[in-house]
Amino acid sequence: MTVELSSQGTLAIPHPRRRVPILGDVLGVDPGTPVQDSMRLATELGPIFERKVLGKRFVIVSDPDIVAELGDEARFRKHLSPAVAALRAIGGDGLFTAYSDEPNWRRGHNLLAPAFTQSAMRRYHESMVDVAAELGAHWDRSAGSPVDVSADMTKLTLETIGRTGFSYSFDSFDRDQPHPFVASMVRALTDAQQRVSPLTLLTGRRRRRSREADAAHLAEVVDAVIRSRRDADGGDAPDDLLELMLRAQREQDPNRVDDLNVRHQVITFLVAGHETTSGALSFALYHLSRHPEVLARAQEEVDRVWGPDADVRPTYEQIAKLRYVRRVLDESLRLWPTAPAYAREAVEDTTLRCGHRMAAGDWMLVLIPALHRHPVWGDDADRFDPDRFLPERMRGRPAHAYKPFGTGERACIGRQFAVHEAVLVLGTVLHRYDLRGEPGYRLRVQERLTMMPTGFSLSVTRRHRTDRPGRGVPLLG
Numbered sequence: 001m002t003v004e005l006s007s008q009g010t011l012a013i014p015h016p017r018r019r020v021p022i023l024g025d026v027l028g029v030d031p032g033t034p035v036q037d038s039m040r041l042a043t044e045l046g047p048i049f050e051r052k053v054l055g056k057r058f059v060i061v062s063d064p065d066i067v068a069e070l071g072d073e074a075r076f077r078k079h080l081s082p083a084v085a086a087l088r089a090i091g092g093d094g095l096f097t098a099y100s101d102e103p104n105w106r107r108g109h110n111l112l113a114p115a116f117t118q119s120a121m122r123r124y125h126e127s128m129v130d131v132a133a134e135l136g137a138h139w140d141r142s143a144g145s146p147v148d149v150s151a152d153m154t155k156l157t158l159e160t161i162g163r164t165g166f167s168y169s170f171d172s173f174d175r176d177q178p179h180p181f182v183a184s185m186v187r188a189l190t191d192a193q194q195r196v197s198p199l200t201l202l203t204g205r206r207r208r209r210s211r212e213a214d215a216a217h218l219a220e221v222v223d224a225v226i227r228s229r230r231d232a233d234g235g236d237a238p239d240d241l242l243e244l245m246l247r248a249q250r251e252q253d254p255n256r257v258d259d260l261n262v263r264h265q266v267i268t269f270l271v272a273g274h275e276t277t278s279g280a281l282s283f284a285l286y287h288l289s290r291h292p293e294v295l296a297r298a299q300e301e302v303d304r305v306w307g308p309d310a311d312v313r314p315t316y317e318q319i320a321k322l323r324y325v326r327r328v329l330d331e332s333l334r335l336w337p338t339a340p341a342y343a344r345e346a347v348e349d350t351t352l353r354c355g356h357r358m359a360a361g362d363w364m365l366v367l368i369p370a371l372h373r374h375p376v377w378g379d380d381a382d383r384f385d386p387d388r389f390l391p392e393r394m395r396g397r398p399a400h401a402y403k404p405f406g407t408g409e410r411a412c413i414g415r416q417f418a419v420h421e422a423v424l425v426l427g428t429v430l431h432r433y434d435l436r437g438e439p440g441y442r443l444r445v446q447e448r449l450t451m452m453p454t455g456f457s458l459s460v461t462r463r464h465r466t467d468r469p470g471r472g473v474p475l476l477g
Protein backbone atom coordinates (compact mmCIF):
# COMPACT_ATOMS: atom_id res chain seq x y z
CA MET A 1 0.00 0.00 0.00
CA THR A 2 1.28 3.50 -0.73
CA VAL A 3 0.88 6.00 2.11
CA GLU A 4 0.77 9.71 2.31
CA LEU A 5 1.80 11.36 5.60
CA SER A 6 0.11 14.48 6.99
CA SER A 7 2.08 17.41 8.46
CA GLN A 8 1.80 15.74 11.92
CA GLY A 9 3.61 12.73 10.52
CA THR A 10 0.58 10.46 10.68
CA LEU A 11 -1.26 8.82 7.78
CA ALA A 12 -3.55 11.23 5.92
CA ILE A 13 -6.73 9.20 5.70
CA PRO A 14 -9.12 10.01 2.84
CA HIS A 15 -12.80 10.64 3.48
CA PRO A 16 -15.89 11.09 1.27
CA ARG A 17 -15.77 14.35 -0.69
CA ARG A 18 -19.02 15.96 0.47
CA ARG A 19 -18.81 16.33 4.27
CA VAL A 20 -21.66 18.21 6.02
CA PRO A 21 -20.97 20.19 9.21
CA ILE A 22 -22.20 18.37 12.37
CA LEU A 23 -23.89 15.51 10.50
CA GLY A 24 -20.68 14.42 8.77
CA ASP A 25 -20.46 12.04 5.82
CA VAL A 26 -24.15 11.47 5.28
CA LEU A 27 -24.82 12.62 1.73
CA GLY A 28 -25.79 9.81 -0.57
CA VAL A 29 -25.86 7.44 2.37
CA ASP A 30 -28.73 5.06 3.00
CA PRO A 31 -29.19 4.23 6.71
CA GLY A 32 -30.36 0.78 5.64
CA THR A 33 -27.17 -0.16 3.81
CA PRO A 34 -24.10 1.18 5.67
CA VAL A 35 -21.98 -1.86 4.74
CA GLN A 36 -22.72 -1.70 1.01
CA ASP A 37 -22.16 2.09 1.09
CA SER A 38 -18.78 1.50 2.75
CA MET A 39 -17.92 -1.16 0.17
CA ARG A 40 -18.52 1.42 -2.56
CA LEU A 41 -16.41 3.98 -0.69
CA ALA A 42 -13.59 1.44 -0.33
CA THR A 43 -13.43 1.09 -4.11
CA GLU A 44 -13.30 4.89 -4.47
CA LEU A 45 -11.10 5.85 -1.50
CA GLY A 46 -8.91 2.78 -1.05
CA PRO A 47 -8.14 0.26 1.68
CA ILE A 48 -8.13 2.80 4.53
CA PHE A 49 -10.58 5.69 4.79
CA GLU A 50 -12.67 7.46 7.39
CA ARG A 51 -16.35 8.25 7.76
CA LYS A 52 -17.74 10.67 10.29
CA VAL A 53 -21.33 10.48 11.47
CA LEU A 54 -22.55 12.94 14.12
CA GLY A 55 -19.02 13.45 15.42
CA LYS A 56 -18.34 9.69 15.65
CA ARG A 57 -15.29 8.73 13.61
CA PHE A 58 -15.03 5.40 11.83
CA VAL A 59 -11.69 4.40 10.30
CA ILE A 60 -12.49 1.61 7.87
CA VAL A 61 -9.80 -0.76 6.62
CA SER A 62 -9.60 -3.54 4.05
CA ASP A 63 -5.85 -3.88 3.51
CA PRO A 64 -4.51 -7.39 4.36
CA ASP A 65 -1.28 -5.99 5.88
CA ILE A 66 -3.14 -3.65 8.21
CA VAL A 67 -5.65 -6.40 9.03
CA ALA A 68 -2.72 -8.72 9.87
CA GLU A 69 -1.28 -6.10 12.19
CA LEU A 70 -4.63 -5.47 13.89
CA GLY A 71 -4.73 -9.21 14.57
CA ASP A 72 -1.65 -8.93 16.81
CA GLU A 73 -3.17 -9.74 20.21
CA ALA A 74 -0.27 -8.14 22.07
CA ARG A 75 -1.10 -4.70 20.61
CA PHE A 76 -4.81 -4.84 19.75
CA ARG A 77 -8.02 -6.29 21.11
CA LYS A 78 -11.71 -6.44 20.17
CA HIS A 79 -13.48 -3.10 20.27
CA LEU A 80 -17.26 -2.91 20.54
CA SER A 81 -18.27 -0.72 17.60
CA PRO A 82 -21.29 1.53 18.37
CA ALA A 83 -23.60 -1.00 16.69
CA VAL A 84 -22.26 -3.97 18.67
CA ALA A 85 -22.30 -1.92 21.91
CA ALA A 86 -25.99 -1.17 21.21
CA LEU A 87 -26.63 -4.92 21.11
CA ARG A 88 -25.68 -5.16 24.77
CA ALA A 89 -29.33 -4.20 25.40
CA ILE A 90 -30.12 -7.83 24.56
CA GLY A 91 -26.80 -9.70 24.87
CA GLY A 92 -25.36 -7.94 27.95
CA ASP A 93 -22.00 -9.44 28.83
CA GLY A 94 -22.65 -12.59 26.77
CA LEU A 95 -19.66 -13.76 24.71
CA PHE A 96 -20.27 -11.66 21.60
CA THR A 97 -21.00 -8.33 23.29
CA ALA A 98 -18.70 -8.62 26.34
CA TYR A 99 -15.72 -6.30 26.70
CA SER A 100 -12.56 -8.39 26.68
CA ASP A 101 -11.69 -7.34 30.24
CA GLU A 102 -15.10 -8.21 31.68
CA PRO A 103 -14.69 -11.26 33.92
CA ASN A 104 -17.66 -13.03 32.34
CA TRP A 105 -16.01 -13.05 28.92
CA ARG A 106 -13.12 -15.26 30.10
CA ARG A 107 -15.39 -17.42 32.25
CA GLY A 108 -17.97 -17.89 29.49
CA HIS A 109 -15.24 -18.62 26.95
CA ASN A 110 -13.54 -21.24 29.15
CA LEU A 111 -16.83 -22.82 30.04
CA LEU A 112 -18.30 -23.01 26.54
CA ALA A 113 -15.25 -23.60 24.32
CA PRO A 114 -15.33 -27.41 24.90
CA ALA A 115 -18.81 -27.43 23.33
CA PHE A 116 -17.33 -26.22 20.03
CA THR A 117 -14.46 -28.58 19.40
CA GLN A 118 -14.46 -30.73 16.28
CA SER A 119 -15.28 -33.78 18.40
CA ALA A 120 -18.24 -31.98 20.01
CA MET A 121 -19.68 -31.62 16.49
CA ARG A 122 -20.23 -35.40 16.42
CA ARG A 123 -22.78 -34.97 19.22
CA TYR A 124 -24.76 -32.40 17.21
CA HIS A 125 -24.57 -34.21 13.90
CA GLU A 126 -27.73 -36.35 14.18
CA SER A 127 -29.87 -33.35 15.23
CA MET A 128 -28.48 -31.37 12.30
CA VAL A 129 -29.42 -34.20 9.93
CA ASP A 130 -32.94 -34.33 11.44
CA VAL A 131 -33.48 -30.61 10.87
CA ALA A 132 -32.12 -30.79 7.30
CA ALA A 133 -34.58 -33.65 6.66
CA GLU A 134 -37.41 -31.44 7.98
CA LEU A 135 -36.41 -28.75 5.50
CA GLY A 136 -36.63 -31.45 2.79
CA ALA A 137 -40.12 -32.46 3.92
CA HIS A 138 -41.15 -28.78 3.98
CA TRP A 139 -39.82 -28.17 0.46
CA ASP A 140 -41.43 -31.38 -0.82
CA ARG A 141 -44.75 -29.94 0.35
CA SER A 142 -44.14 -26.72 -1.60
CA ALA A 143 -45.39 -28.68 -4.65
CA GLY A 144 -43.60 -26.70 -7.28
CA SER A 145 -44.20 -23.19 -5.88
CA PRO A 146 -41.00 -21.20 -5.36
CA VAL A 147 -39.55 -21.33 -1.83
CA ASP A 148 -38.41 -18.23 0.09
CA VAL A 149 -34.80 -19.19 0.64
CA SER A 150 -33.70 -16.75 3.39
CA ALA A 151 -36.89 -17.35 5.41
CA ASP A 152 -36.49 -21.13 5.22
CA MET A 153 -32.77 -21.04 5.99
CA THR A 154 -33.58 -18.92 9.05
CA LYS A 155 -36.14 -21.49 10.19
CA LEU A 156 -33.58 -24.24 9.71
CA THR A 157 -30.66 -22.60 11.51
CA LEU A 158 -32.78 -21.35 14.44
CA GLU A 159 -34.18 -24.84 14.84
CA THR A 160 -30.69 -26.36 14.72
CA ILE A 161 -29.14 -24.10 17.37
CA GLY A 162 -32.30 -24.41 19.52
CA ARG A 163 -32.16 -28.20 19.52
CA THR A 164 -28.40 -28.75 19.67
CA GLY A 165 -27.58 -25.96 22.13
CA PHE A 166 -30.61 -25.98 24.34
CA SER A 167 -32.62 -29.11 23.48
CA TYR A 168 -35.48 -26.74 22.63
CA SER A 169 -37.62 -26.76 19.49
CA PHE A 170 -39.08 -23.57 18.04
CA ASP A 171 -41.35 -25.79 15.86
CA SER A 172 -40.08 -23.66 13.01
CA PHE A 173 -41.35 -25.79 10.12
CA ASP A 174 -44.85 -26.05 11.60
CA ARG A 175 -45.37 -22.28 11.47
CA ASP A 176 -46.62 -20.11 8.64
CA GLN A 177 -45.09 -17.02 10.21
CA PRO A 178 -41.58 -16.87 11.70
CA HIS A 179 -41.36 -17.50 15.46
CA PRO A 180 -41.89 -14.19 17.34
CA PHE A 181 -38.34 -14.61 18.69
CA VAL A 182 -37.09 -14.07 15.12
CA ALA A 183 -39.19 -10.93 14.60
CA SER A 184 -37.86 -9.39 17.85
CA MET A 185 -34.32 -10.41 17.02
CA VAL A 186 -34.45 -8.92 13.50
CA ARG A 187 -35.76 -5.61 14.90
CA ALA A 188 -33.08 -5.61 17.62
CA LEU A 189 -30.29 -6.22 15.08
CA THR A 190 -31.63 -3.64 12.63
CA ASP A 191 -32.04 -1.10 15.41
CA ALA A 192 -28.46 -1.69 16.64
CA GLN A 193 -27.07 -1.19 13.15
CA GLN A 194 -29.04 2.00 12.57
CA ARG A 195 -28.31 3.50 16.00
CA VAL A 196 -25.53 5.70 14.58
CA SER A 197 -27.59 7.08 11.72
CA PRO A 198 -28.70 10.74 12.02
CA LEU A 199 -31.96 9.86 10.27
CA THR A 200 -33.00 7.29 12.84
CA LEU A 201 -31.97 9.50 15.75
CA LEU A 202 -35.02 11.61 15.04
CA THR A 203 -37.50 8.85 15.81
CA GLY A 204 -36.37 8.60 19.46
CA ARG A 205 -39.14 7.70 21.90
CA ARG A 206 -41.18 5.25 19.83
CA ARG A 207 -38.03 3.48 18.84
CA ARG A 208 -36.86 3.22 22.44
CA ARG A 209 -40.17 1.68 23.51
CA SER A 210 -40.11 -0.89 20.75
CA ARG A 211 -36.46 -1.66 21.58
CA GLU A 212 -37.36 -2.29 25.22
CA ALA A 213 -40.30 -4.48 24.24
CA ASP A 214 -38.08 -6.59 21.97
CA ALA A 215 -35.40 -6.99 24.64
CA ALA A 216 -38.11 -8.03 27.13
CA HIS A 217 -39.59 -10.53 24.65
CA LEU A 218 -36.22 -12.15 23.91
CA ALA A 219 -35.50 -12.43 27.65
CA GLU A 220 -38.95 -13.95 28.23
CA VAL A 221 -38.49 -16.65 25.58
CA VAL A 222 -35.06 -17.53 26.90
CA ASP A 223 -36.13 -17.54 30.55
CA ALA A 224 -38.86 -20.02 29.62
CA VAL A 225 -36.24 -22.29 28.02
CA ILE A 226 -34.06 -22.09 31.15
CA ARG A 227 -37.02 -22.58 33.51
CA SER A 228 -38.25 -25.67 31.71
CA ARG A 229 -34.79 -27.19 32.10
CA ARG A 230 -34.52 -26.34 35.77
CA ASP A 231 -38.01 -27.78 36.36
CA ALA A 232 -37.22 -31.00 34.53
CA ASP A 233 -35.99 -34.01 36.44
CA GLY A 234 -32.20 -33.45 36.35
CA GLY A 235 -31.52 -37.22 36.10
CA ASP A 236 -30.92 -37.49 32.37
CA ALA A 237 -30.34 -33.87 31.41
CA PRO A 238 -29.15 -33.47 27.79
CA ASP A 239 -25.48 -32.78 27.20
CA ASP A 240 -25.84 -29.29 25.71
CA LEU A 241 -24.70 -25.68 26.18
CA LEU A 242 -27.35 -24.88 28.75
CA GLU A 243 -26.47 -27.94 30.79
CA LEU A 244 -22.78 -26.95 30.75
CA MET A 245 -23.71 -23.63 32.38
CA LEU A 246 -26.22 -25.05 34.86
CA ARG A 247 -23.89 -27.88 35.87
CA ALA A 248 -21.06 -25.40 36.46
CA GLN A 249 -23.38 -23.49 38.82
CA ARG A 250 -24.36 -26.67 40.70
CA GLU A 251 -20.76 -27.84 40.98
CA GLN A 252 -19.35 -24.43 41.95
CA ASP A 253 -16.98 -24.57 38.97
CA PRO A 254 -14.52 -21.62 39.02
CA ASN A 255 -15.82 -20.65 35.55
CA ARG A 256 -19.50 -20.70 36.56
CA VAL A 257 -21.58 -17.69 35.51
CA ASP A 258 -24.56 -16.17 37.34
CA ASP A 259 -28.22 -16.48 36.29
CA LEU A 260 -28.29 -13.15 34.44
CA ASN A 261 -25.24 -14.13 32.42
CA VAL A 262 -26.79 -17.53 31.60
CA ARG A 263 -29.68 -15.57 30.06
CA HIS A 264 -27.26 -13.36 28.12
CA GLN A 265 -25.33 -16.37 26.84
CA VAL A 266 -28.48 -18.18 25.71
CA ILE A 267 -29.74 -15.09 23.82
CA THR A 268 -26.25 -14.61 22.33
CA PHE A 269 -26.03 -18.18 21.06
CA LEU A 270 -29.57 -18.24 19.74
CA VAL A 271 -28.91 -15.04 17.77
CA ALA A 272 -25.23 -15.47 16.77
CA GLY A 273 -25.76 -19.19 16.21
CA HIS A 274 -28.35 -18.90 13.48
CA GLU A 275 -28.54 -15.52 11.76
CA THR A 276 -25.10 -15.62 10.14
CA THR A 277 -25.29 -19.27 9.05
CA SER A 278 -28.71 -18.64 7.56
CA GLY A 279 -27.28 -15.81 5.44
CA ALA A 280 -24.28 -17.93 4.43
CA LEU A 281 -26.54 -20.75 3.23
CA SER A 282 -28.81 -18.33 1.36
CA PHE A 283 -25.90 -16.68 -0.47
CA ALA A 284 -24.42 -20.08 -1.32
CA LEU A 285 -27.75 -21.21 -2.80
CA TYR A 286 -28.01 -17.95 -4.71
CA HIS A 287 -24.57 -18.49 -6.27
CA LEU A 288 -25.32 -22.15 -7.03
CA SER A 289 -28.52 -21.13 -8.83
CA ARG A 290 -26.53 -18.63 -10.91
CA HIS A 291 -23.66 -20.95 -11.88
CA PRO A 292 -24.97 -24.16 -13.49
CA GLU A 293 -21.45 -25.54 -13.94
CA VAL A 294 -20.71 -25.12 -10.22
CA LEU A 295 -24.09 -26.62 -9.33
CA ALA A 296 -23.45 -29.66 -11.53
CA ARG A 297 -19.99 -30.21 -10.07
CA ALA A 298 -21.27 -29.90 -6.51
CA GLN A 299 -24.15 -32.31 -7.22
CA GLU A 300 -21.75 -34.78 -8.79
CA GLU A 301 -19.61 -34.69 -5.65
CA VAL A 302 -22.54 -35.21 -3.28
CA ASP A 303 -23.88 -38.10 -5.41
CA ARG A 304 -20.46 -39.72 -5.40
CA VAL A 305 -19.85 -39.36 -1.66
CA TRP A 306 -23.37 -39.97 -0.35
CA GLY A 307 -24.58 -42.52 -2.93
CA PRO A 308 -27.87 -42.76 -4.84
CA ASP A 309 -30.42 -43.15 -1.99
CA ALA A 310 -32.48 -39.92 -2.08
CA ASP A 311 -33.34 -40.23 1.63
CA VAL A 312 -29.78 -40.93 2.74
CA ARG A 313 -28.79 -39.86 6.28
CA PRO A 314 -25.18 -38.77 5.76
CA THR A 315 -22.69 -39.86 8.41
CA TYR A 316 -20.52 -37.39 10.28
CA GLU A 317 -17.50 -38.42 8.18
CA GLN A 318 -19.39 -37.92 4.91
CA ILE A 319 -19.71 -34.18 5.58
CA ALA A 320 -16.01 -33.27 5.60
CA LYS A 321 -15.58 -35.33 2.41
CA LEU A 322 -17.64 -32.78 0.47
CA ARG A 323 -14.55 -30.75 -0.41
CA TYR A 324 -16.05 -28.93 -3.38
CA VAL A 325 -19.23 -28.02 -1.49
CA ARG A 326 -16.99 -26.64 1.24
CA ARG A 327 -15.25 -24.49 -1.36
CA VAL A 328 -18.65 -23.21 -2.53
CA LEU A 329 -19.35 -22.16 1.06
CA ASP A 330 -15.92 -20.55 1.50
CA GLU A 331 -16.31 -18.61 -1.73
CA SER A 332 -19.83 -17.45 -0.78
CA LEU A 333 -18.46 -16.24 2.56
CA ARG A 334 -15.70 -14.44 0.68
CA LEU A 335 -18.09 -12.39 -1.46
CA TRP A 336 -20.75 -11.98 1.25
CA PRO A 337 -19.27 -12.55 4.70
CA THR A 338 -22.51 -12.49 6.64
CA ALA A 339 -20.97 -10.86 9.75
CA PRO A 340 -19.42 -8.12 7.62
CA ALA A 341 -17.21 -6.20 10.05
CA TYR A 342 -15.29 -6.40 13.30
CA ALA A 343 -13.49 -3.68 15.23
CA ARG A 344 -10.05 -3.65 16.87
CA GLU A 345 -8.65 -1.12 19.33
CA ALA A 346 -5.08 -0.30 20.30
CA VAL A 347 -4.19 -1.60 23.77
CA GLU A 348 -1.62 1.20 24.11
CA ASP A 349 -0.21 3.98 21.93
CA THR A 350 1.20 2.43 18.78
CA THR A 351 2.16 3.20 15.16
CA LEU A 352 1.10 0.93 12.32
CA ARG A 353 3.76 -0.11 9.81
CA CYS A 354 2.00 2.08 7.22
CA GLY A 355 2.80 5.10 9.43
CA HIS A 356 -0.59 5.68 11.01
CA ARG A 357 -0.44 6.53 14.72
CA MET A 358 -3.04 5.21 17.12
CA ALA A 359 -3.45 6.30 20.74
CA ALA A 360 -4.56 3.69 23.30
CA GLY A 361 -8.29 3.07 22.72
CA ASP A 362 -8.29 4.29 19.08
CA TRP A 363 -10.02 1.73 16.90
CA MET A 364 -10.52 0.63 13.33
CA LEU A 365 -13.30 -1.27 11.63
CA VAL A 366 -12.25 -4.16 9.39
CA LEU A 367 -14.68 -4.18 6.45
CA ILE A 368 -14.58 -7.85 5.56
CA PRO A 369 -16.33 -7.84 2.13
CA ALA A 370 -13.88 -5.16 0.94
CA LEU A 371 -10.90 -7.10 2.35
CA HIS A 372 -12.22 -10.12 0.45
CA ARG A 373 -12.20 -8.12 -2.79
CA HIS A 374 -8.73 -6.60 -2.30
CA PRO A 375 -6.39 -6.88 -5.34
CA VAL A 376 -4.58 -9.84 -3.67
CA TRP A 377 -7.63 -11.81 -4.86
CA GLY A 378 -6.77 -10.99 -8.47
CA ASP A 379 -8.42 -8.70 -10.98
CA ASP A 380 -11.58 -10.82 -11.09
CA ALA A 381 -12.27 -10.56 -7.35
CA ASP A 382 -16.01 -9.98 -7.93
CA ARG A 383 -16.36 -13.27 -9.78
CA PHE A 384 -17.70 -16.36 -7.97
CA ASP A 385 -15.06 -19.08 -8.28
CA PRO A 386 -14.94 -21.79 -5.58
CA ASP A 387 -11.57 -23.04 -6.88
CA ARG A 388 -9.91 -20.00 -5.30
CA PHE A 389 -10.02 -22.20 -2.21
CA LEU A 390 -8.00 -25.05 -3.70
CA PRO A 391 -5.13 -25.61 -1.23
CA GLU A 392 -2.43 -24.61 -3.76
CA ARG A 393 -4.21 -21.33 -4.55
CA MET A 394 -4.77 -20.57 -0.86
CA ARG A 395 -1.06 -20.99 -0.16
CA GLY A 396 -0.35 -18.19 -2.64
CA ARG A 397 -2.36 -15.59 -0.68
CA PRO A 398 -1.71 -13.74 2.58
CA ALA A 399 -3.48 -15.58 5.43
CA HIS A 400 -5.14 -12.39 6.68
CA ALA A 401 -6.85 -11.73 3.33
CA TYR A 402 -9.73 -14.00 4.44
CA LYS A 403 -11.46 -13.26 7.74
CA PRO A 404 -15.15 -14.28 7.66
CA PHE A 405 -14.93 -15.52 11.24
CA GLY A 406 -13.01 -12.60 12.76
CA THR A 407 -9.65 -12.83 14.47
CA GLY A 408 -7.74 -13.89 17.58
CA GLU A 409 -9.28 -15.02 20.83
CA ARG A 410 -12.51 -13.12 20.05
CA ALA A 411 -12.89 -14.92 16.71
CA CYS A 412 -16.06 -16.92 16.14
CA ILE A 413 -16.39 -19.72 18.67
CA GLY A 414 -19.04 -21.35 16.47
CA ARG A 415 -16.97 -21.64 13.31
CA GLN A 416 -16.78 -25.47 13.21
CA PHE A 417 -20.46 -25.64 14.07
CA ALA A 418 -21.39 -23.27 11.25
CA VAL A 419 -19.23 -25.04 8.68
CA HIS A 420 -20.46 -28.52 9.60
CA GLU A 421 -24.08 -27.41 9.55
CA ALA A 422 -23.80 -25.42 6.31
CA VAL A 423 -21.98 -28.14 4.34
CA LEU A 424 -24.45 -30.74 5.60
CA VAL A 425 -27.45 -28.62 4.56
CA LEU A 426 -26.01 -27.70 1.16
CA GLY A 427 -25.20 -31.38 0.60
CA THR A 428 -28.77 -32.36 1.51
CA VAL A 429 -30.31 -29.75 -0.80
CA LEU A 430 -28.00 -30.57 -3.73
CA HIS A 431 -28.55 -34.30 -3.32
CA ARG A 432 -32.32 -34.00 -3.20
CA TYR A 433 -33.22 -31.15 -5.56
CA ASP A 434 -32.57 -29.40 -8.80
CA LEU A 435 -32.53 -25.67 -8.19
CA ARG A 436 -33.76 -22.91 -10.46
CA GLY A 437 -33.60 -19.23 -9.53
CA GLU A 438 -36.01 -16.67 -10.95
CA PRO A 439 -34.37 -15.57 -14.22
CA GLY A 440 -34.97 -11.83 -13.61
CA TYR A 441 -33.80 -11.77 -9.99
CA ARG A 442 -30.99 -9.34 -9.19
CA LEU A 443 -29.27 -9.88 -5.87
CA ARG A 444 -30.53 -7.50 -3.18
CA VAL A 445 -28.77 -7.63 0.16
CA GLN A 446 -30.55 -6.70 3.36
CA GLU A 447 -28.40 -5.43 6.21
CA ARG A 448 -29.25 -5.82 9.87
CA LEU A 449 -25.75 -6.04 11.39
CA THR A 450 -25.60 -9.29 9.44
CA MET A 451 -26.24 -9.60 5.70
CA MET A 452 -28.87 -11.69 3.96
CA PRO A 453 -30.21 -11.93 0.38
CA THR A 454 -33.73 -10.58 0.20
CA GLY A 455 -36.58 -11.40 -2.18
CA PHE A 456 -34.65 -14.46 -3.36
CA SER A 457 -36.71 -17.54 -4.17
CA LEU A 458 -35.89 -20.85 -5.77
CA SER A 459 -37.94 -23.43 -7.63
CA VAL A 460 -36.91 -26.80 -6.28
CA THR A 461 -37.74 -30.09 -7.97
CA ARG A 462 -36.93 -33.55 -6.63
CA ARG A 463 -34.10 -35.25 -8.49
CA HIS A 464 -34.49 -38.73 -9.91
CA ARG A 465 -32.02 -41.55 -9.98
CA THR A 466 -31.80 -40.97 -13.71
CA ASP A 467 -30.50 -37.45 -12.92
CA ARG A 468 -27.50 -39.00 -11.25
CA PRO A 469 -25.01 -39.96 -13.93
CA GLY A 470 -24.49 -43.68 -14.40
CA ARG A 471 -27.28 -44.74 -12.03
CA GLY A 472 -30.29 -45.74 -14.15
CA VAL A 473 -33.49 -46.58 -12.21
CA PRO A 474 -35.78 -43.71 -11.06
CA LEU A 475 -35.76 -43.17 -7.30
CA LEU A 476 -39.20 -41.65 -7.10
CA GLY A 477 -42.70 -42.34 -8.11
Ligand code: HEM
Binds near residue numbers: 274276414
Ligand atom coordinates in the same frame (compact mmCIF):
# COMPACT_ATOMS: atom_id res chain seq x y z
C1 HEM B 1 -21.33 -18.57 8.78
C2 HEM B 1 -21.62 -18.41 10.04
C3 HEM B 1 -20.91 -17.46 10.98
C4 HEM B 1 -20.15 -16.35 10.72
C5 HEM B 1 -19.83 -15.73 9.35
C6 HEM B 1 -19.69 -15.83 11.99
C7 HEM B 1 -18.86 -14.73 12.14
C8 HEM B 1 -18.38 -14.27 13.34
C9 HEM B 1 -17.44 -13.18 13.50
C10 HEM B 1 -16.84 -12.34 12.36
C11 HEM B 1 -17.20 -13.04 14.83
C12 HEM B 1 -16.25 -12.02 15.47
C13 HEM B 1 -16.97 -10.73 15.75
C14 HEM B 1 -16.10 -9.66 16.38
O1 HEM B 1 -14.87 -9.77 16.45
O2 HEM B 1 -16.70 -8.66 16.80
C15 HEM B 1 -18.00 -14.02 15.52
C16 HEM B 1 -18.04 -14.17 16.89
C17 HEM B 1 -18.89 -15.06 17.53
N1 HEM B 1 -19.69 -16.02 16.95
FE1 HEM B 1 -19.86 -16.39 14.99
N2 HEM B 1 -20.21 -16.61 12.98
C18 HEM B 1 -20.94 -17.62 12.42
C19 HEM B 1 -21.61 -18.65 13.08
C20 HEM B 1 -21.69 -18.79 14.44
C21 HEM B 1 -22.35 -19.87 15.13
C22 HEM B 1 -23.02 -21.07 14.44
C23 HEM B 1 -22.25 -19.61 16.47
C24 HEM B 1 -22.74 -20.42 17.64
C25 HEM B 1 -23.26 -21.61 17.57
C26 HEM B 1 -21.52 -18.36 16.62
C27 HEM B 1 -21.24 -17.74 17.82
C28 HEM B 1 -20.36 -16.67 17.94
C29 HEM B 1 -20.01 -16.10 19.24
C30 HEM B 1 -20.55 -16.53 20.60
C31 HEM B 1 -19.06 -15.09 18.98
C32 HEM B 1 -18.35 -14.22 20.01
C33 HEM B 1 -17.07 -14.95 20.43
C34 HEM B 1 -16.27 -14.18 21.48
O3 HEM B 1 -16.13 -12.98 21.34
O4 HEM B 1 -15.79 -14.83 22.39
N3 HEM B 1 -21.19 -17.90 15.36
N4 HEM B 1 -18.71 -14.77 14.59
